Amino acid sequence: MTDVLDRRALTAKPLSEGAALPLLVEADPAGLSLIDALPELKRLADHHLPVAGGLLFRGFRLNGASAFREFAAGFGHDLLTYEFGSTPRSKVETGVYTSTEYPQHQHIPLHNEQSYTRDWPMKIWFYCEEAAPEGGETPLADSRLVYRDMPEDIRTRFAERELTYVRNFGAGLDVSWTDVFGTDDRAEVEAFCGPRGIECEWKDDGELRTKQRCQAVAAHPKTGEMVWFNQAHLFHVSNLEPEVRSTLLDLVDEHDLPRNVTYGDGSPIEDETLDVVRGVLERRKIAFSWRPGDVAMLDNMLVAHGRAPFKGPRKVRVAMAEAQGSR
Known part of the structure; x- marks a missing residue:
């Protein structure tokens, strides 16, 4: 055209x-x-x-x-x-x-x-x-097609149960909360997080843990189309290389991992479920x-x-x- x-x-x-x-x-x-x-x-x-x-x-x-x-x-x-x-x-x-x-x-x-x-x-x-x-390509995937291709049981489960993302900042394992929020003032962090439904927990070592319950799928506000819209496969501990996962879990408990994700109610997401999710994304990947x-x-x-x-x-x-x- x-x-x-x-x-x-x-x-x-x-x-x-x-x-x-x-x-x-x-x-x-x-x-x-x-x-x-x-x-x-x-x-x-x-x-x-x-x-x-x-x-x-x-x-x-x-x-x-x-x-x-x-x-x-x-x-x-x-x-x-x-x-x-x-x-x-x-x-x-x-x-x-x-x-x-x-x-x-x-x-x-x-x-x-x-x-x-x-x-x-x-x-x-x-x-x-x-x-x-x-190398260095920026691969793309149509999120409408990812949603469509996702097995129905996974799609329904994620849509109904949603997701909770857990982040533990700093401690030498991930980006610091001062860098992420651009301030060293706890009150400013809490003022940012509160209206967004982000739970803040200040740990004994001065570091921050956040939790936020979010969507797993979404409707596009203009087209109305349903899209697969989450980062569960990226935040979940199964995204780590096995040796990295093992080393991290030797250092910290699972709830202190730099990042992780559960179903919305806090129950664990099965590794094999996210293997399927990654497979759908891989099949829909387009690189240039x-x-x-x-x-x-x-x-x-x-x-x-x-x-x-x-x-x-x-x-x-x-x-x-x-x-x-x-x-």
């Missing part, structure tokens, strides 16, 4: 044959400034994003993180800060962050951003400033190789993302907007 807007031609077509995700958007002529094309791209995104779930803007000109911030903010919503984050990131510009700073050899499973909370961004953008010479200058725009409820291991330098920036939630 071809969209012609303001006398410039933008083509929108699947990046790969037989895969609807992501939708590749290119300009004719190539090299058009992404900022200059923004009015047209906004109209195109309004039309295509609710259907495709993810767009990949390729062949446009974008000069650095400041321009990326301007582009993402140009869709009409203030960019969000990374509140109650679960992974280490660094701020690049106001509203622009590094992608998750995990070691290069580690795989980051597919997930919807901040679906371990009751508050999440509806939109997320990734900007490839520098593509890794080997980054090119420098690429910008991917995702509807965060419709599409999950991850990260493949990589070698060499890699710079992928992230911005988020349009807060949504079930508080």
Whole structure:
């Protein structure tokens, strides 16, 4: 298909044959400034994003993180800060962050951003400033199809019982609560957590444990479609390598693990159940190789993302907007 807007031609077509995700958007002529094309791209995104779930803007000109911030903010919503984050990131510009700073050899499973909370961004953008010479893809999966493909008994059980995420900050095992909340004032932490239904427990060593009961599936507020929307497979202790899991459990009791997840009532989730969940996600995974200058725009409820291991330098920036939630 071809969209012609303001006398410039933008083509929108699947990046790969037989895969609807992501939708590749290119300009004719190539090299058009992404900022200059923004009015047209906004109209195109309004039309295509609710259907495709993810767009990949390729062949446009974008000069650095400041321009990326301007582009993402140009869709009409203030960019969000990374509140109650679960992974280490660094701020690049106001509203622009590094992608998750995990070691290069580690795989980051597919997930919807901040679906371990009751508050999440509806939109997320990734900007490839520098593509890794080997690996480093950002795989995607359609969360509608993950929901559809999930065995009915698991889907029903998760929907009815919901999930409780447990986090133990700091203690040399995970990010500190002062970094996550951006303060060393306990009262500020409690003021953030209270309205969001996050339980705070200050432990004897001065560290913090939080618990929050959240959705496992959700209905998209605009399309009404049901999506698989949680990070149980990522937070659960079964996500750890067996030797890491064993070592951690030698060091701390299970309720003191840096992160874990149970059913909503606190009862344990079976390892084998999450093996099935991971299998569905793996079957729905779509990977593409980054090119420098690429910008991917995702509807965060419709599409999950991850990260493949990589070698060499890699710079992928992230911005988020349009807060949504079930508080």
